[in-house]
Amino acid sequence: MSGPESFDMVIFGGLGDLASRKLIPALYYLHRDGQIADDSRVIGIGRSAMQGEDFRSHAEQACRRQVREADLDEDTLRAFLQRLDYLAVDARSAEDFRALATLLRRPEGPECRVYFLATAPTLFAQICEHLAAVGLNDACSRVVLEKPLGTDHDSAAAINRRVGAVFSERQIFRIDHYLGKETVQNLMALRFGNALFEPLWHRTNIRDVQITLAEEVGIGGRAEYYEHTGAMRDMVQNHLLQLLCIVAMEPPTATGADAVRDEKLKVLRALKPLRGAEALAHTVRGQYRAGAVAGAAVPGYREEEGVAGDSHTETFVVIQSQIETWRWAGVPFFLRTGKRLATRRAEIVINFHPVPLNLFGPEQGPIPANRLVIRLQPDEGVHLHVLAKQPGPAMRLKPVTLNLDFARTFKVRPLDAYERLLTEVVRGNLTLFMRNDELEAAWRWVDPILAAWADSGEAPKGYTAGSWGPSSAVSLLARAGHAWHEDADSGD
Numbered sequence: 203m204s205g206p207e208s209f210d211m212v213i214f215g216g217l218g219d220l221a222s223r224k225l226i227p228a229l230y231y232l233h234r235d236g237q238i239a240d241d242s243r244v245i246g247i248g249r250s251a252m253q254g255e256d257f258r259s260h261a262e263q264a265c266r267r268q269v270r271e272a273d274l275d276e277d278t279l280r281a282f283l284q285r286l287d288y289l290a291v292d293a294r295s296a297e298d299f300r301a302l303a304t305l306l307r308r309p310e311g312p313e314c315r316v317y318f319l320a321t322a323p324t325l326f327a328q329i330c331e332h333l334a335a336v337g338l339n340d341a342c343s344r345v346v347l348e349k350p351l352g353t354d355h356d357s358a359a360a361i362n363r364r365v366g367a368v369f370s371e372r373q374i375f376r377i378d379h380y381l382g383k384e385t386v387q388n389l390m391a392l393r394f395g396n397a398l399f400e401p402l403w404h405r406t407n408i409r410d411v412q413i414t415l416a417e418e419v420g421i422g423g424r425a426e427y428y429e430h431t432g433a434m435r436d437m438v439q440n441h442l443l444q445l446l447c448i449v450a451m452e453p454p455t456a457t458g459a460d461a462v463r464d465e466k467l468k469v470l471r472a473l474k475p476l477r478g479a480e481a482l483a484h485t486v487r488g489q490y491r492a493g494a495v496a497g498a499a500v501p502g503y504r505e506e507e508g509v510a511g512d513s514h515t516e517t518f519v520v521i522q523s524q525i526e527t528w529r530w531a532g533v534p535f536f537l538r539t540g541k542r543l544a545t546r547r548a549e550i551v552i553n554f555h556p557v558p559l560n561l562f563g564p565e566q567g568p569i570p571a572n573r574l575v576i577r578l579q580p581d582e583g584v585h586l587h588v589l590a591k592q593p594g595p596a597m598r599l600k601p602v603t604l605n606l607d608f609a610r611t612f613k614v615r616p617l618d619a620y621e622r623l624l625t626e627v628v629r630g631n632l633t634l635f636m637r638n639d640e641l642e643a644a645w646r647w648v649d650p651i652l653a654a655w656a657d658s659g660e661a662p663k664g665y666t667a668g669s670w671g672p673s674s675a676v677s678l679l680a681r682a683g684h685a686w687h688e689d690a691d692s693g694d
């Protein structure tokens with residue numbers, strides 16, 4: 203097998219939060235694990251004038267903060283930092299892009315050039331046009347666009363159009379880092395690598411699907427971004443809808459990029475539109491108030507620095523969605539995400555129908571239905587809840603869980619999502635990235651819900667930090683005859 207391809211990776215927003223928290227540490231790990239060819243370089247781009255040396259020390263701090271101590275080897279870190287360089291570029295300055303072209307020109311060019319745009323989306327088109335103007339959009343170039351891509355359908359389509367005018371679709375990698383998570387990949391393995399589940403994956407057997415992305419963290423120092431973004435644009439439009447697609451899509455004919463993305467697109471297009479009163483009836487949006495998370499008191503959203511005292515930005519969303527296909531008609535897909543919730547947990551819960559008849563008599567009580575829990579974080583794994591006989595003379599059934607704990611089973615450190623995604627970009631594999639039509643279809647479904655909320659003039663419902671959201675998040679399901687799985691029992 204040939205070694206990894208050599209690359210020059212240019213990170214726009216090189217001094218930003220994403221670069222420090224995710225990209226630089228991910229590149230350190232790839233370097234440490236021999237996944238980066240010797241002559242590959244990483245060039246941080248920012249607006250501030252600074253020397254390569256300053257950028258390297260910035261990156262060193264980032265690695266010391268983010269990389270596990272046991273994984274941080276001083277010699278390896280030093281060697282990694284030698285790959286790094288810095289250039290100040292103003293996104294409006296053609297001259298600065300000419301300087302970038304000069305820096306990137308080398309006689310023995312790398313096999314690929316990656317431009318990672320970790321900047322505000324309003325700069326995406328302009329940066330790509332400048333790159334093209336200095337010839338940096340040749341066949342070996344790839345551009346990575348970090349979410350959020352636009353703020354609604356029209357702005358996303360405009361970005362797609364302008365970027366698409368200078369880079370071809372197969373050069374454009376739209377990141378949704380949830381697609382890089384180990385368990386999301388495992389969901390594909392579970393569904394399409396086993397004969398067991400697929401025949402059950404149907405409305406005849408499944409009662410509802412619940413996808414939860416719950417966070418303990420608040421908005422940190424990101425008020426400026428979050429105030430005009432909110433949970434719908436930050437988490438639902440991308441991460442939650444992508445997970446929904448992987449759960450609900452038909453088996454693709456291959457694992458190639460377009461085969462998978464074609465199937466995901468069909469799911470997005472089959473989502474029943476939610477508009478006006480129907481959107482209000484099938485959604486809940488909330489905003490955290492002061493409370494306690496993990497034993498520590500935390501302020502409410504409106505008290506966070508940089509947030510307006512009367513802000514209507516939602517930090518919590520629940521949506522009851524429907525996929526209008528023969529496979530899924532009538533099966534509600536409950537989507538839930540929020541900040542400052544009771545615990546950090548990302549999971550997909552498939553609730554099966556109960557058995558049609560209780561053979562074990564009234565003393566047994568109701569028989570809980572089977573449930574498949576696909577846990578993305580923490581403790582990545584798959585848990586199947588089944589019923590078994592409780593030991594003893596009486597015939598009593600008790601729920602037990604068949605657990606597949608990935609960390610314990612495979613005993614290897616799972617790749618961080620960005621390690622996997624950066625590797626796939628260098629390999630030129632688009633399977634884990636969103637195509638332009640997928641992105642636009644997701645916005646097309648989200649826009650009318652946002653419009654219904656705005657037209658209603660209502661403020662999001664308050665919830666206490668450290669809870670599971672406003673009480674209406676529970677009553678929404680109760681009205682439909684369902685319950686969140688942590689309410690249906692003590693969780694798993």
Ligand code: BG6
Nearest residue numbers: 349379417419436437441548579
């Ligand atoms: C990001 C959002 O896309 O995902 C953040 O902008 C959120 O608000 C984060 O905290 C969650 O990602 P993860 O991988 O920590 O679950």
